[in-house]
Amino acid sequence: MLQRFESKLLASAALIVGISLAPTSARAATLGFADVVLEYFAAGNSPSPLPEPYGSTGRAILEPSENGGFTIEPVSPDVILGPPPPSPVNSRLNPNVDWLALPQGSFVTVGFTNERIVDGPGNDIFIGNLEDSAGEQADIFVSANGNDFEFLGRIGEGGVRELDLATIGFTAPVEAIKIVGIDNFGNSPGFDLVSVEGLPGSIEPRFEPASVPEPTSTLGLLAFGALGADSVLKRKQKQQKLSRSKTFVS
Numbered sequence: 001m002l003q004r005f006e007s008k009l010l011a012s013a014a015l016i017v018g019i020s021l022a023p024t025s026a027r028a029a030t031l032g033f034a035d036v037v038l039e040y041f042a043a044g045n046s047p048s049p050l051p052e053p054y055g056s057t058g059r060a061i062l063e064p065s066e067n068g069g070f071t072i073e074p075v076s077p078d079v080i081l082g083p084p085p086p087s088p089v090n091s092r093l094n095p096n097v098d099w100l101a102l103p104q105g106s107f108v109t110v111g112f113t114n115e116r117i118v119d120g121p122g123n124d125i126f127i128g129n130l131e132d133s134a135g136e137q138a139d140i141f142v143s144a145n146g147n148d149f150e151f152l153g154r155i156g157e158g159g160v161r162e163l164d165l166a167t168i169g170f171t172a173p174v175e176a177i178k179i180v181g182i183d184n185f186g187n188s189p190g191f192d193l194v195s196v197e198g199l200p201g202s203i204e205p206r207f208e209p210a211s212v213p214e215p216t217s218t219l220g221l222l223a224f225g226a227l228g229a230d231s232v233l234k235r236k237q238k239q240q241k242l243s244r245s246k247t248f249v250s
């Protein structure tokens, strides 16, 4: 019975999250940068035969001659979390640059655990991407609840990388940002995403939850998503109770 329930949950989870939520997507939170991959979707429009997700871990500078003319390798979508490496953010000059390529229609949605992004003075969101561009573009959507997304603007490698929430009158704190590839340009076909950042005047720090469930399984992730804040609150209350009783024991 329980097994049947679990497999039902897994099936629903697969539908909800598309391909998968990488178990390694929880990294140490860094202020101002995306901390978690909420969703990744492969549209399947990359030039054949490139299995998504692909990009580069940056540990080696790939030669176009090595891989059918494509400077890519399989990557986890979470390579875009946290801060980018020191300049230059260039796939040919810097072996420490990681990126996730988003070909036409493929997208990634990231969340923030220790901050929210708000409409501060001027631009608020910076989308880090490779400086050695082939003119790729991506569409950026923002959400205050992780479900409903509003189109904020189109950005381009080597072009506009910063966006202002005021341009669409988005006044609620941003909880999630979705980046959608719109072309297959370059030797790494698609928009080469490196980082997702809140600009300094637009970050609202917040405390991290006392404990975050280990996203070791899709089931765990689904349960976390479905139960949400309520379960976190209950867990916190339980922990408080436990720590109180510990105090008395000692």
Ligand SMILES: [Ca+2]
Pocket: 029, 030, 031, 032, 033, 034, 035, 112, 113, 114, 115
């Ligand atoms: Ca962060």
Ligand SMILES: [Ca+2]
Pocket: 118, 119, 120, 121, 122, 123, 124, 164, 165, 166
């Ligand atoms: Ca602003």
Ligand SMILES: [Ca+2]
Pocket: 101, 134, 136, 184, 185, 186, 187, 188, 189, 190, 191, 192
């Ligand atoms: Ca590209």
